Amino acid sequence: MTATMRTNWAGNVTYGATELLTPTSVDEVQRIVAATPRLTALGSKHSFNRIADTDGAQLTLAGLPPVxxxxxxxxxxxxxxxxxxxxxxxxxxxxxxxxxxxxxxxxxxxxxxxxxxxxxxxxxxxxxxxxxxxxxxxxxxxxxxxxxxxxxxxxxxxxxxxxxxxxxxxxxxxxxxxxFEVATTVHLDLPWDAVLGHFDAVVSDAYSVSLFTSFDDRGARQVWVKHRTDEPAPQVDLVALGARPADGPVHPGENDTAGVTEQGGVPGPWSERLPHFRSSFTPSTGAEIQAEYVIPASHAIAALEALRPLASVFAPLLIAAEVRTVAADSAWLAPSSERQSVGIHFTFRREPEAVEAAVHRIEETLAPFDPRPHWGKVSVATAERLHEAYPRLGDFAALARDLDPTGRFRNAFLARILS
The missing domain is CATH 3.30.465.10 (Uridine Diphospho-n-acetylenolpyruvylglucosamine Reductase; domain 3)
Incomplete structure (x- = not known):
């Protein structure tokens, strides 16, 4: 089918693809690939950059039978x-x-x-x-x-x-x-001195922990602790550190709390607790732009301290910033490849020029801490900087050339970073 004007989920990217192809079998995927000089796979459109865009055809797998x-x-x-x-x-x-x-x-x-x-x-x-x-x-x-x-x-x-x-x-x-089952509890307004002084203890106190902040005087305005009920209970007393328990469900951004997964320490299936948002609801604002940087865990406290002076830059733009831990991966291009990591994620209002300026400031500030930008989110990192951040990117580029010598899957995003 011919592609009419289409955008990504957030509306900040208008796709340039000439057509959108929707095969209904793997055999059809094979025929399309062999016959199409340039194409790019399109997932759920949740990337905030042009990684899934192309000047050729986009191909979605949404029409394939579920397996x-x-x-x-x-x-x-x-x-x-x-x-x-x-x-x-x-x-x-x-x-x-x-x-x-x-x-x-x-x-x-x-x-x-x-x-x-x-x-x-x-x-x-x-x-x-x-x-x-x-x-x-x-x-x-x-x-x-x-x-x-x-x-x-x-x-x-x-x-x-x-x-x-x-x-x-x-x-x-x-x-x-x-x-397994998980129970989520939320505390509010953990002071900065507690965040920085007890960071490792807080983020490792449960199976999954997220800190939400605006980098202002409230510190971590929300701390989501997701405890696997088959493991020992969390030990860190967040109230003693200055936080207070949430008295009802909270949303990390600005939307209705009906869309968040159940909190209040009520155990439930992993599938309904590990995500922040219920699958039956629109997950968040939609009209937004996201950026994220994954840094070595050893730099986390220093990086957070370095970002705090940018609170005034963030104030008119930032919907939510989330700080999460990620264990080391073996995947060549995983942002946490070969290192225990902390991700610092930003959800901004959909104001592209202002966000680009903020992202410049963030990347300048995080530069001493060896950040790796998330592949599906906005960044101003140069190709040279990405090759520094991802040591196997050169090897990956060589493999891509071997497997796709004519550049059938190459788009502008890949051409820039794999050249």
């Missing part, structure tokens, strides 16, 4: 790449199984989240891509290939976060574990 096959012996689930995490999570929970972690939004496509290095939270939880134990991909020739741990030369780690550069992923295999 959710559980191998209990291997503890692996095979899913159709276009399925959302909400769909996968619901299917797994119904069968008594779970993924180790989820992103804050369950609405995003499984393959898209993996391809951009998206993560949840937790000192023991790497990015969602680390759960990938195998995948099936349509190469530039139209042929299919399977990639798993037996594929030589570290190919699985290259494909876990592949930016759409190595082919069209049609199915993903993910490691699973028995289902």
């Amino acid at each position: 959710l096959d559980v191998d209990t012996d291997r503890r692996v689930v095979r899913v159709a790449a276009g399925m959302t995490h909400a769909q996968v999570a619901a299917g797994l929970e119904a069968r008594g199984w779970a993924l180790a972690n989820l992103a804050s939004l369950p609405h995003i496509s499984t393959a898209g989240a993996v391809a951009t290095g998206t993560h949840g939270s937790g000192v023991r939880n790497p990015s969602l891509a680390q759960a990938v134990v195998g995948l099936e991909v349509v190469r530039a020739s139209g042929d299919t290939a399977r990639v798993d741990a037996s594929t030589p030369d570290g190919a699985l780690d290259a494909h876990r976060v592949a930016l759409g550069a190595l082919g069209i992923v049609t199915t993903v295999e993910l490691a699973i574990e028995p289902s």
